[in-house]
Amino acid sequence: MRDLRLAFRAGGGFGLGLAFFLIVTVMVPFSVGPNSATLATIAPGVLWLGALLACLLSLDRLLALDWEDGSLDLLATAPLPLEGVLSIKALAHWLTTGLPLVLAAPVLGVLLNLPAGGYLWITLSLLIGTPALSVIGCFGAALTVGLKRGGLLMSLLVMPLYVPTLIFGAEVARRGAQGMAVETPLLMLGGITLGSIALLPFASAAVLRVNLR
Amino acid sequence: MIEVRDLGVSRGAVPVLEAVGFCLAAGEALVLRGPNGIGKTTLLRTLAGLQPPLRGEIIGDREQIAYAAHADGLKLTLSVEENLWFWARVFGSEDIAPVLSAFNLVGLRTRPAGSLSAGQKRRLSLARLMVTGRRIWILDEPTVSLDTASVQLFASAVVAHLSAGGAAIMATHIDLGIDGRLLDLAPFKARLPALDFDDGGFL
Numbered sequence: 001m002r003d004l005r006l007a008f009r010a011g012g013g014f015g016l017g018l019a020f021f022l023i024v025t026v027m028v029p030f031s032v033g034p035n036s037a038t039l040a041t042i043a044p045g046v047l048w049l050g051a052l053l054a055c056l057l058s059l060d061r062l063l064a065l066d067w068e069d070g071s072l073d074l075l076a077t078a079p080l081p082l083e084g085v086l087s088i089k090a091l092a093h094w095l096t097t098g099l100p101l102v103l104a105a106p107v108l109g110v111l112l113n114l115p116a117g118g119y120l121w122i123t124l125s126l127l128i129g130t131p132a133l134s135v136i137g138c139f140g141a142a143l144t145v146g147l148k149r150g151g152l153l154m155s156l157l158v159m160p161l162y163v164p165t166l167i168f169g170a171e172v173a174r175r176g177a178q179g180m181a182v183e184t185p186l187l188m189l190g191g192i193t194l195g196s197i198a199l200l201p202f203a204s205a206a207v208l209r210v211n212l213r
Numbered sequence: 214m215i216e217v218r219d220l221g222v223s224r225g226a227v228p229v230l231e232a233v234g235f236c237l238a239a240g241e242a243l244v245l246r247g248p249n250g251i252g253k254t255t256l257l258r259t260l261a262g263l264q265p266p267l268r269g270e271i272i273g274d275r276e277q278i279a280y281a282a283h284a285d286g287l288k289l290t291l292s293v294e295e296n297l298w299f300w301a302r303v304f305g306s307e308d309i310a311p312v313l314s315a316f317n318l319v320g321l322r323t324r325p326a327g328s329l330s331a332g333q334k335r336r337l338s339l340a341r342l343m344v345t346g347r348r349i350w351i352l353d354e355p356t357v358s359l360d361t362a363s364v365q366l367f368a369s370a371v372v373a374h375l376s377a378g379g380a381a382i383m384a385t386h387i388d389l390g391i392d393g394r395l396l397d398l399a400p401f402k403a404r405l406p407a408l409d410f411d412d413g414g415f416l
C-alpha cells in the first residue's frame with residue numbers, strides 16, 4: 001500500500017515504463033517502414049519486447065530507493081516476513097508498471113497494424129506474463145541492491161530469466177494473431193508465472209538478507 | 214532481558230570486535246562508546262539481527278528489538294503522519310497521537326517529510342521507535358543533528374521508556390543525562406588474525 005502511494009506520488013516511477021513502451025511501439029513503424037504486412041507479422045513480438053524492456057527499466061527503483069533512505073533495514077527488522085514484504089513490492093511494481101502496459105497494449109497494437117484476432121491474445125498474454133516479469137525483476141533487484149550503479153548488472157542478470165516468459169508470451173500473441181491454437185504456450189506462460197510467484201519471493205528474501213549484512 | 218556472551222562481529226569478512234559480553238535487564242540503558250570505526254554500528258546491526266554474529270551468542274527475544282539506524286528511513290514524499298502511520302500499522306499499533314506530542318511533531322503532522330530540516334527528520338525517525346511498541350531500543354547515534362531542546366525531548370522519551378520497563382542500547386558520544394552503564398568497546402577490538410596461509414608453493 002505504501003509503495004503504491006509512493007509510486008504515485010513520486011511521479012516518474014509510474015509513467016516511466018508506460019512512456020518507454022509508447023516510444024518503442026511508436027518508433028518501430030518508422031524504423032521498419034510502413035509496409036503493413038511486415039508490421040502485422042512483427043507486431044506481437046514488438047509489443048512483448050517493448051513491455052519487457054519497459055518493465056526492466058523501472059526495476060532498479062524497486063528496492064534501491066528503500067535501500068538509500070535506510071527503510072529497507074527497518075523493514076527487515078519489522079515483524080513482517082521479508083518474503084511478504086518483497087511479494088507486496090513486486091505486486092506494487094506490477095500494478096504501477098505491468099498493469100498499465102497490459103491496458104496500453106491493445107491501443108498500441110493499432111499503431112502496429114496488429115491483426116484483428118490478436119488483440120485479445122496480446123492483452124491476455126501480457127496479463128498473464130507481466131506478473132512474472134515483476135516477480136523475477138524483484139529477485140534481480142534484491143540481488144543487486146546496495147551496489148553502486150547496479151542497474152547494468154541487474155539487467156544482465158535478469159535478462160536471461162526473462163527469456164522463457166518472453167518466448168511463451170510472444171508465442172501466445174503471435175499464434176493468436178494468426179488464428180492458430182494457443183493452448184500450449186498459454187499453459188507454459190501461466191506455469192512460469194505461477195511458479196515464479198510461488199518460489200521467487202523466498203529466493204529474493206534470502207539474497208536480500210545476505211545483501212543487508 | 215538481553216544477554217550477550219562472547220560475541221564476535223565482523224564487517225565484510227574482517228572481524229572488528231571479539232569477546233563482547235554484557236547483560237541488560239529491564240529498565241536499564243547501555244551506552245556504547247569507542248572511537249570511530251571500532252565497530253559500534255556493526256555490533257548494533259548484529260544485535261538487531263541484520264547480520265549473523267561471527268561467534269558467540271545473543272540470548273533474548275529478537276522480536277522485542279526495535280532498531281534505529283544512522284539513516285532516517287523516511288519517505289520524503291509522504292507526510293509526517295503518513296510515515297508514522299505506516300510504521301504503526303507494520304508494528305500493529307493503533308495510536309500515533311502521544312508519539313507526535315512526545316517528539317513535538319504535532320505542528321508538522323501534515324508536512325511532507327521532504328520539507329523537514331535534518332533535525333526534524335531525526336525527531337520523526339526517533340518517534341518511529343515509540344510506535345513500534347517494542348521493549349528493547351537499539352539506537353545508533355540517535356542525537357545526530359538534534360538541537361539541545363530536542364535532545365532533552367529524546368532523553369525524556371528514553372527515560373519514560375526505561376521506567377515503563379523497557380531497555381535501550383545506544384551508541385552515542387554526548388552525555389544524555391540518562392542513568393546508564395557505559396561500555397567502552399576499545400578493549401574488545403579484534404586482533405588481526407595470524408596469517409596462516411602458506412604460499413610457498415606459489416613462490
